[in-house]
Amino acid sequence: MTELLTAAQMRAIEEAAIASGEVTGLELMERAGRGVVEAIFEEWPELAQTSHRAVVLCGPGNNGGDGFVVARLLKEWGWEVEVFLYGDPEKLPPDAKVNYERWGEKGEVAPLIPGSLDQSVDRGLENAIYKDQYDASGTWESETNIGQQTIFIDALFGTGLKRRFEEDLLDVLKEWGDYCYEYAVAVDMPSGLCSDSGKCIGGHWVFSKLLVTFETPKVGHFLGHNMYDIKSFKTVDLNFHWNTDADTVGLLGYTDLQLDKDGWFDNGMQKTLRTHKYSHGHALIFAGGPGKTGAARLAARGALRIGAGLVTLGVPPSAQMEVASQVTAIMLRRVTDGSGEVDGLDVTLRDDRINALCIGPGLGIGARGEALVKTTLEGKRATVLDADALTLLAQDKALFDCLHKNCVLTPHGGEFARLFPDIAEKLNAPATKGPAYSKVDATREAAKRAGCVVLFKGPDTVIAHPDGRCSINSAQYERAAPWLATAGSGDVLAGFITGLLARGFDPMRAAETAAWLHVECARSLGPGLIAEDLPEELPKVFRDLGL
Numbered sequence: 191m192t193e194l195l196t197a198a199q200m201r202a203i204e205e206a207a208i209a210s211g212e213v214t215g216l217e218l219m220e221r222a223g224r225g226v227v228e229a230i231f232e233e234w235p236e237l238a239q240t241s242h243r244a245v246v247l248c249g250p251g252n253n254g255g256d257g258f259v260v261a262r263l264l265k266e267w268g269w270e271v272e273v274f275l276y277g278d279p280e281k282l283p284p285d286a287k288v289n290y291e292r293w294g295e296k297g298e299v300a301p302l303i304p305g306s307l308d309q310s311v312d313r314g315l316e317n318a319i320y321k322d323q324y325d326a327s328g329t330w331e332s333e334t335n336i337g338q339q340t341i342f343i344d345a346l347f348g349t350g351l352k353r354r355f356e357e358d359l360l361d362v363l364k365e366w367g368d369y370c371y372e373y374a375v376a377v378d379m380p381s382g383l384c385s386d387s388g389k390c391i392g393g394h395w396v397f398s399k400l401l402v403t404f405e406t407p408k409v410g411h412f413l414g415h416n417m418y419d420i421k422s423f424k425t426v427d428l429n430f431h432w433n434t435d436a437d438t439v440g441l442l443g444y445t446d447l448q449l450d451k452d453g454w455f456d457n458g459m460q461k462t463l464r465t466h467k468y469s470h471g472h473a474l475i476f477a478g479g480p481g482k483t484g485a486a487r488l489a490a491r492g493a494l495r496i497g498a499g500l501v502t503l504g505v506p507p508s509a510q511m512e513v514a515s516q517v518t519a520i521m522l523r524r525v526t527d528g529s530g531e532v533d534g535l536d537v538t539l540r541d542d543r544i545n546a547l548c549i550g551p552g553l554g555i556g557a558r559g560e561a562l563v564k565t566t567l568e569g570k571r572a573t574v575l576d577a578d579a580l581t582l583l584a585q586d587k588a589l590f591d592c593l594h595k596n597c598v599l600t601p602h603g604g605e606f607a608r609l610f611p612d613i614a615e616k617l618n619a620p621a622t623k624g625p626a627y628s629k630v631d632a633t634r635e636a637a638k639r640a641g642c643v644v645l646f647k648g649p650d651t652v653i654a655h656p657d658g659r660c661s662i663n664s665a666q667y668e669r670a671a672p673w674l675a676t677a678g679s680g681d682v683l684a685g686f687i688t689g690l691l692a693r694g695f696d697p698m699r700a701a702e703t704a705a706w707l708h709v710e711c712a713r714s715l716g717p718g719l720i721a722e723d724l725p726e727e728l729p730k731v732f733r734d735l736g737l
């Protein structure tokens with residue numbers, strides 16, 4: 191799994207490498223700056239053809255130091271380079287100071303103060319390529335795109351951002367935001383955003399198209415939704431040895447899922463020629479009353495498609511006809527209440543082959559729902575609790591206390607806030623200091639309190655285990671799938687997790703694998719997706735994965 195680091199963890203591994211004598215800080219900075227230049231040419235090969243103009247904004251720390259290296263290397267390529275420094279050059283840290291001086295042999299450094307960017311843009315316009323012409327329809331087009339010859343490098347702040355910007359810097363950055371750039375690069379972080387949480391600490395942040403980070407991405411790169419302007423994300427290898435005992439966060443990727451070509455999934459419950467449907471578990475998913483059964487049916491379809499051997503919908507008698515008219519491969523069983531000889535859940539659960547349950551989608555928050563959640567939790571079987579079940583847990587502390595290690599909670603933001611109001615308050619408080627409390631911190635704290643796996647949904651889904659293990663399933667950058675935010679998509683996710691639990695996955699791995707496949711289905715299908723499509727796309731995704 192790609193390990194995502196916090197600023198403190200990154201600093202620790204860098205300091206260890208320097209202390210071991212393997213590399214100097216100056217060499218790391220040189221590799222970082224060179225990496226940025228290479229990433230620029232890789233991203234925009236057209237820029238390597240001729241010389242261009244670069245505007246580099248350097249900050250008061252080592253991020254600024256990287257900026258001076260980039261400026262020097264671009265100058266050596268024959269580019270026209272303007273460098274601005276925010277802060278006192280005498281106070282630069284040692285390696286940044288060396289690179290400030292090296293740049294000083296090639297060009298000037300202007301202070302970054304309000305107005306300086308406007309003047310720089312004016313200078314750029316003197317050489318602008320004006321495109322005045324008739325377009326195909328005969329309309330006069332006039333376009334002046336400063337981005338056509340200027341590349342902007344944001345090396346103001348990286349992992350060391352600590353507090354809100356002073357007003358003078360805010361003025362400068364608002365000036366920056368007035369222009370639309372075709373070529374804009376964030377060095378390590380978009381300045382203003384926290385590298386641990388992705389939150390805006392500075393009061394404003396710098397927009398870019400390309401983000402270049404170093405050695406391994408930071409946790410904050412994959413949290414929140416502030417980095418929507420970044421179209422491309424690159425990681426430069428700084429080439430030093432490190433490993434860390436710290437609790438790092440994993441970024442989920444295909445190779446982490448141990449999907450196995452011969453057996454679908456390498457988990458001891460593979461689908462092979464020797465197995466039959468009872469080898470792959472039996473999932474029970476509860477439906478709500480009439481007119482509310484769609485959510486559970488979506489979950490059931492998801493559980494079946496992801497490979498549960500059998501899936502049964504537990505329905506109240508009033509909804510039996512509705513559900514029966516809609517399902518075929520999925521079975522149906524009357525479950526009227528938590529207990530009772532006629533249609534009681536306790537009777538259904540006498541069947542030990544039912545090894546995974548899903549409760550919540552469309553369940554309702556009335557007495558039946560509450561009784562079913564209670565009996566479900568008492569059974570201690572692998573269980574996904576979603577939607578209305580989460581509301582019921584939030585309302586009843588005694589019910590919440592019944593959660594056990596085989597549970598998976600799948601809240602979205604609103605449900606999370608109901609279940610863990612104090613944690614959500616910390617998470618949603620305006621960030622004023624770095625590093626800020628993050629969605630990773632919040633999900634870890636929630637998992638510990640609940641004593642089970644918590645999957646906190648979003649384009650930055652965070653999955654945490656009570657023992658501290660944590661991963662992010664990102665639907666950002668090249669995995670962006672905004673069309674996944676559609677009614678019922680969460681029900682399908684709950685069904686995917688349930689299906690994998692039925693197949694014997696442990697709760698953490700079931701949640702991680704399901705979340706990753708859920709995004710893959712959305713990416714495979716593309717815009718126009720509705721929740722019903724997600725389970726139906728799984729066979730294609732499996733096939734594309736070579737399963």
Ligand SMILES: NC(=O)C1=CN([C@@H]2O[C@H](COP(=O)(O)OP(=O)(O)OC[C@H]3O[C@@H](n4cnc5c(N)ncnc54)[C@H](O)[C@@H]3O)[C@@H](O)[C@H]2O)[C@@H](O)CC1
Nearest residue numbers: 204219222251252253347348349350351352353354355378
């Ligand atoms: N960790 C690594 O392995 C490497 C880090 N490098 C670079 O070094 C960066 C981290 O350097 P630093 O720790 O010096 O951190 P930064 O350069 O991000 O900024 C720290 C400086 O900014 C000041 N500061 C923080 N918030 C401020 C605010 N709101 N207003 C004004 N000043 C503020 C701090 O007092 C400090 O002087 C990384 O992001 C990366 O760009 C690279 O040079 C190479 C290797």
Ligand SMILES: [K+]
Nearest residue numbers: 344347377379
């Ligand atoms: K930056």
